[in-house]
Amino acid sequence: MTPALRELEILFPKGLLHRPGELAPYESDALTAFRARPLAVVLPESHEEVVAAVRWCQKHRIPYVARGSGTSLSGGSLPVEGGIVIALNRMNRLLRLDPKERTAVVQPGFINLQVSLAAAPYGLYYAPDPSSQPVSTIGGNLAFNSGGAHCLKYGMTSNHVLGAKVVLPDGETASLGSESLEGVGPDWLGLFVGSEGLLGIATEVTLRLLPKPEAYHTVLAAYDTLEKAGEAVAAVVASGILPGAMEIMDSLAIEAAEAAVGAGYPREARALLIVELEGEAPEVEAEAHHLEQVIRSSGAYEVRVAQSEAERMKIWKGRKAAFSAVGRLSPDYIVQDGVVPRSKLGQALAEIERLSERYGLRVANVFHAGDGNLHPLILYNGRVPGELERAEELAGEILRLCVALGGSITGEHGVGMEKRAYMPEMFSPTDLEAMRRIRQALDPLELSNRGKMFPGGEPRPPSGPHPLERAGVIVRE
Amino acid sequence: MQHRIDPEKVGPQGEVMAHAIEACVHCGFCLPACPTYQVLGEEMDSPRGRIFLMKEVLEGSLSLEEAQPYIDKCLGCLGCVTACPSGVPYGELITSFRAYSEPKRRRPLFQKAFRMGLQETLPYPARFRAAARLGRLARPLKPLLPSFLRAPLELLPAELPPPEPLPERVAAEGERRARVAFLAGCAQQVLQPGFNRAALRVLARNGVEVVIPKGQVCCGALALHTGERERALRLARQNLRAFSGDYDAILTNAAGCGSGLKEYPLLFRGEAEEEEARALAQRVKDIAVFLVELGLREVPPLKEPLRVAYHDACHLAHAQGVRAEPRALLRSIPGVELVEIPEGELCCGSAGTYNLEQPQIAATLGERKARNILATGAQVVVTGNIGCHTQIQNHLRKLGQNLPVLHTVELLDKAYAGQL
Numbered sequence: 001m002t003p004a005l006r007e008l009e010i011l012f013p014k015g016l017l018h019r020p021g022e023l024a025p026y027e028s029d030a031l032t033a034f035r036a037r038p039l040a041v042v043l044p045e046s047h048e049e050v051v052a053a054v055r056w057c058q059k060h061r062i063p064y065v066a067r068g069s070g071t072s073l074s075g076g077s078l079p080v081e082g083g084i085v086i087a088l089n090r091m092n093r094l095l096r097l098d099p100k101e102r103t104a105v106v107q108p109g110f111i112n113l114q115v116s117l118a119a120a121p122y123g124l125y126y127a128p129d130p131s132s133q134p135v136s137t138i139g140g141n142l143a144f145n146s147g148g149a150h151c152l153k154y155g156m157t158s159n160h161v162l163g164a165k166v167v168l169p170d171g172e173t174a175s176l177g178s179e180s181l182e183g184v185g186p187d188w189l190g191l192f193v194g195s196e197g198l199l200g201i202a203t204e205v206t207l208r209l210l211p212k213p214e215a216y217h218t219v220l221a222a223y224d225t226l227e228k229a230g231e232a233v234a235a236v237v238a239s240g241i242l243p244g245a246m247e248i249m250d251s252l253a254i255e256a257a258e259a260a261v262g263a264g265y266p267r268e269a270r271a272l273l274i275v276e277l278e279g280e281a282p283e284v285e286a287e288a289h290h291l292e293q294v295i296r297s298s299g300a301y302e303v304r305v306a307q308s309e310a311e312r313m314k315i316w317k318g319r320k321a322a323f324s325a326v327g328r329l330s331p332d333y334i335v336q337d338g339v340v341p342r343s344k345l346g347q348a349l350a351e352i353e354r355l356s357e358r359y360g361l362r363v364a365n366v367f368h369a370g371d372g373n374l375h376p377l378i379l380y381n382g383r384v385p386g387e388l389e390r391a392e393e394l395a396g397e398i399l400r401l402c403v404a405l406g407g408s409i410t411g412e413h414g415v416g417m418e419k420r421a422y423m424p425e426m427f428s429p430t431d432l433e434a435m436r437r438i439r440q441a442l443d444p445l446e447l448s449n450r451g452k453m454f455p456g457g458e459p460r461p462p463s464g465p466h467p468l469e470r471a472g473v474i475v476r477e
Numbered sequence: 478m479q480h481r482i483d484p485e486k487v488g489p490q491g492e493v494m495a496h497a498i499e500a501c502v503h504c505g506f507c508l509p510a511c512p513t514y515q516v517l518g519e520e521m522d523s524p525r526g527r528i529f530l531m532k533e534v535l536e537g538s539l540s541l542e543e544a545q546p547y548i549d550k551c552l553g554c555l556g557c558v559t560a561c562p563s564g565v566p567y568g569e570l571i572t573s574f575r576a577y578s579e580p581k582r583r584r585p586l587f588q589k590a591f592r593m594g595l596q597e598t599l600p601y602p603a604r605f606r607a608a609a610r611l612g613r614l615a616r617p618l619k620p621l622l623p624s625f626l627r628a629p630l631e632l633l634p635a636e637l638p639p640p641e642p643l644p645e646r647v648a649a650e651g652e653r654r655a656r657v658a659f660l661a662g663c664a665q666q667v668l669q670p671g672f673n674r675a676a677l678r679v680l681a682r683n684g685v686e687v688v689i690p691k692g693q694v695c696c697g698a699l700a701l702h703t704g705e706r707e708r709a710l711r712l713a714r715q716n717l718r719a720f721s722g723d724y725d726a727i728l729t730n731a732a733g734c735g736s737g738l739k740e741y742p743l744l745f746r747g748e749a750e751e752e753e754a755r756a757l758a759q760r761v762k763d764i765a766v767f768l769v770e771l772g773l774r775e776v777p778p779l780k781e782p783l784r785v786a787y788h789d790a791c792h793l794a795h796a797q798g799v800r801a802e803p804r805a806l807l808r809s810i811p812g813v814e815l816v817e818i819p820e821g822e823l824c825c826g827s828a829g830t831y832n833l834e835q836p837q838i839a840a841t842l843g844e845r846k847a848r849n850i851l852a853t854g855a856q857v858v859v860t861g862n863i864g865c866h867t868q869i870q871n872h873l874r875k876l877g878q879n880l881p882v883l884h885t886v887e888l889l890d891k892a893y894a895g896q897l
Contacts, residue, residue, distance in 0.1 A: 017519070021543030024533050025526030032478050032503045043519070070520065071505045089518040111509065135505045260562045327502040327563030332479060382479040 004060045008040060008084075011052050015043035015090065026085050029070040029077040033334075033388070034417050038079035045090045047165065047173070047203040053086050054201065054448075055171040063450035066201045068109060068137030073323075073335045074416030076144055076196055080450050086201065088139050094118050095204065102209040103162060103179060108139025108202050112146075115207060124209040127154040130412065131320040138205050145194030147412030149245040149319065152370035153278075154210070156412065158193040165204035166192060169443035179206055191438070196414050197449035198439055213244070213278035217288045218312045221300035222269035226250055226353070226365065229271035230345040232298035233369040236275060237342060239294045241287050244278040246370030252329060253322050253366040253377070260325035263318025266302055273300070273369070274315060322366040323377065330362070330379035332388070334395050337413035338402035342372045351401055352376055359394045361387070373411035374402065400425060415453045423455050478503055478528070482535045489747035490573035494535060497570035501528045502563045510560035512824045513550050516841050521547040524557035524567055531574050541578055548574065550838065552831050553702050554824035555795035568796060569743055572701060579704030587623070595830050596705060600663045600695030600712065606640065609633055609667065628836035632867055634668065641670045647677045647687040654684035654771060658724040660716075660738065662731045663695040665863035672863065675890035676730045676764055682893055683774050687728075692719040696729075698737025701744055702829050710748070713741055717753055727757065730764045730886055732790035732862035733829060736797050763793060765803040765861060765885055776889065779812030779897045785888070786816050786855035788846070788869060790862035791824050803861055803885045810892045816853045820845070827868035843872035851878060858882045 001009070001018075009016050017023060018040040027035040039062065044050045057064045063083040070077050079085050092109035099122035104115055112133040115126035129148035130136055136146070142164065147156045154160070163177035177189035192199055223229040229248050236246065249257065249272045254265050265272055275295070277287045288305075295303055306312040326333050340348045349365065352374075356363040364377040376398055380391040399409045399422050409415070409422045423432060436454060439446065478501045484491030507524040508514050514523040521530065527547055533539035548571070555568050584592070598608045612633050615622070619630055643661055657680070665672050680687050693716055697709035716738070720727050729735040738761040741754035748754075762770075785807055793799040807813050826832055826842030846869060850858055858873075858880055860866055870882045883891075891897045 017521075019543060020539055021530060021547065022519075022521055024539055024543075025520040025523070025529045027529070028503060030502070030504050069505050069508055087520075092518070132505070135508050260564065321506075321562035324502050324504040324506055324562035325564075327500055327504075327565075331499045333502075 004062075005040060008042065008056055011056060012042045012044070012049070015045065015049070017041040017043070026067070026070075026079060026087070029067075029072040029075060031073055031075040031078070031416070031418060034075045034078050036079045036081040038085045039082050041085040041087050043087050043090050047167070050086065050167050050201055050203050051171050051173065053084065054167050054169065057084055057447055058169070058171055058445070061445060061447070063447045065449045066108075066139065066143070066197050068140035069111070069132075069135045071132040071136045072140065072144065072416055073337065073413045074410070074418040076414050076416035076449075076452060077140070078417050083450070088137065088201075091203065092137075099124060101179065104207045104209055106138050106205055106207065108137060108142070108205060110138050112136050112138060112141055119209050120212070123212050125212050126160065126207055127210050128157045128160055131323060138207070139202055142193055142202050142205055143195065143197045144414040145412070147368065147373065149247055149368055152246060152368065153242055153244045158190060160208045161189065161193055161205060162208050163206035164189060164192060164202045166200045166202045168200045169448040177206070194414075196416060196453050198453060199442055200448060215279065215281040215284040216244075216312055217277040217284050217291075218306040218315055219275045219291065219295060220265070220304045220306070220315055221273045221275070221295050221298070222266040222302040223271040223273065223300055224269070226271040226349045227346045228299045229273045230349055230369065232273055232295065232300070233345060234342055235294050235298050236291065237370070239290060241277070241291055241294070243275050243370065245274065245276045246368070247274040247319055248272065248365065248367055248369040249319065249322060250365040252362060252364035253326070256325035256329050256364065257318035257322045259328045260321045261317050263314050265318055269302070274319060319366070323375070326364055326377050326379065329364070330381065332380050332382040334378040334380070334391050335413070336374070336376045336378065336395050336398055337410050338374050338399050338407060339411045340372045340374060340402050340405045340407035342370070344405045344407070345369060345372060348374060348401060348405055352398060355394055355397055359390055361391055361394055363394075368411070371411070372407060396422065417452055420453055420455050423453070478532065480532050480536060482532065487535055488577060490577060493566075493569050493743065493746065494531070494573050494577070497566050498528060498532045500563055500565045501525065504563065506562055507557035507560050510556040510822060512552055512554060512556065512826070512842050513838060515823065516838055522550055527551055528565070528567070528570065531570065534578070541581055545578070545582060548578070550835060552824050552826070552828040554791035554828055556791065556822055556824060559795045559822065572740065572743065575702065575704035576706035579706075591626070592703065595833060596700055596703075596708060599699055599830070602640070602663055602666045605664060605667045606637065609637055624836070628833050632832065632871060637667065638670055640667075641674070643673060643677070643689050645689055645691060647681050649684045649686040650681050651684050653686055655725040656686040656688070657767070658720050658722065658727045659687050659689045660693060660696065660727065660729045660734055661689055662729065662734050662863065665731055668867060669863060669884070671887060672730055672884045675884065675887040679768070679886050679889050679893065680764075683768065683771060685771070688722070688724065690719045690722065694719075696734045696737035697744070698733050698740070699829055701737065701740060706744070709744055713744055713754070714750065717750055717757060720757060724760065726762045726767055727760045728762055728764050728767055730861065730884065732763065732792035732797070733864055735761060735763045736792040739797065763797060763799050763802070763861065765806055766799055769802040769805050773806065773809050776810045776892050777895055779810065779892060782812050782814060783897060784814045784816060784854060784856045786818050786850055786853045786858050788818060788825065788850065788858055788860040788865055789821055790860055790865045791828070793861050794822065803859075806885060806889060807859060810889065816855055818853055819849045825865050825868050827864035829864060832868055839868070843868050844875070847872035847876050847878070850880070851876070855880070857888065859885050859888050861885050
């Protein structure tokens, strides 16, 4: 044990992992294409212990990454080789729940779904529902601004976080946001949410709770082409209805979900559209009639309506298990996450199908159709030489397609490790430089989640001149 | 997940293990379903973490000693199998890995002796009875004993019921509707002989002729799940012979034994009897499943309504996928109000000999289960497995509660007899 590590052991007598058998399982998150062995894992139990860990990293100039349940699909919680993992799983308590204010204050290791379970007795719930919600932590949701099926109506995590107590990369504590919806001054919290762990570690998060919808109406429509389903989405929105969620699954995804959970989907469908209306009972009832007409004229050959809460849960269980279930169809796959404008959905899907044929790799599609958030899953076999590289190339083409259609390279999974090379496709060097400067203002050594989000990844010497400065375009005092 | 395992090098179960590791996509959906992850909160003690560790050991990049503590802590409850969207056959992986690693590891002498002692007594009712008597005599010495000997003493009941040899055959009452073979189970014959008596009475009352084949022995699950493959094979071979007759089904009333018999095809993989093992496994049914398929003869109503909590034994719910049938049986008793136990999918900590080998985690889980049961306000707890029965009763008593714990068929038997 090095003197530095011994120092860390004194700080974390019961929360330090450093043996090979303890470290190996922390080598990757849900993106196993990348792995790196950390120097150690610490398991803080309080805000003060997180501060101590960060200060230790500063002192020894060792990079670190905060980790929750390790469900990131972009490699966001991948350790830095030789760095420290700050695992927040022991900070998993609900600190306060105020049904009158409709807020909950939780520690970062608290699980997303548990928020809704704790709020249920008061008729409240936490709206953002990533498919990983039974597993993923609020800290991770915050860092990656997680979405989910129901973000169509309610927005992403950023719309549901009111405040956060955070440890900045220099070990200082800051309180961002407030318990009310109206804050004063710059939206620091807005900057922090979705910063992928680059700007610090949240140790307390105040969440907004919503009243549980009084009624749901969940429709399952089967189509014989993917385009028809895509067009139906545009038709629903054009009709003025705002559903809670609109999801599409293609035939491969249907096959996988059926094998995993037996959701009872029509197996022969080429595409399945799930539309869920939610709200006050009379409103939902009126919308349901309207929706029925729209769906009927969209060319669906079979339409089912969930008749009970159990049937509704079954429909969602299939959808939410779909990513992992694809593991049944293929030994390896890449989960992609890109966004296109809703009106371009049909075009994007047709193009993805062409790309799939050209590369000779199967692509399954499961996605949040309502907000144009595509999730193509590229199936490959890592044991066939060259197939991983082909799959990665195909994934890249899909992202470029999203940008070309006016969308983005990530909807909700984040840039992490996986997409850092695509950042320049979306952002100009000036944009990237601005982001880097913000980061360096808080973390000149780039210790916090080093190597993620920015192309290249390795830190640059702090405070170099801006390229525009170098070119003489701008001048600083 | 990609791996560099050479199945040839690893032995007969190499394929099985490599396949399971390939199927894992590391998504983490197993984490909330894993009792040790719930208690310890560290990645090594999660199914995903263990799969990673086993992979590293099989690839040769991690020593067995590094991985072993975490593999040992796995209860084998298979809660992760239910939760896994990707269909990882985790049970086959952990069982095969334990068989692979056991001969390779060095255990301290006392541990070896203790494990050997368990394997040589628990599966044999006469020996277990003798050991239990000895254990009761040793109870006053408990504070002086090493900790690994204290756990078994705590689990022993104060009074053992007298032994009751089972008949070789029980005739059906009324019209005969089926003829089945019955596995009597080993530990349960000593600890709760009433389970088998109740099962035989309920079966007879439902027109089922029951044969209890001579020459049957412990199913071998205890040995198989602790890596003692050779011992398990020896026992299983005797059962293949004993149950070779022509029956409509082979019934068990212990979840662990039922899933043990269903694991014979895995156990006999690469052996001469593989086909025979598969044929036997296909005929094995838990008694609850069999009764539901047969259709119960009418159960008289209870004198007073009874609030019943049903506890899912892991080896019924997770290993065999049997959840609906025991509940259906209980619901068919007029007057029973069935309630669900919070965190019902979480193991009670019994897990074969786990509560003897890892008493601390087992006790944490046992207490958690007991508290969840009490929260339902049930008047009776019902389960389909002897291990769960002992563990739950023990932990309810520790909390000062005397809630009766019954086997599903016991409740049914009492209802038929008009005793409730």
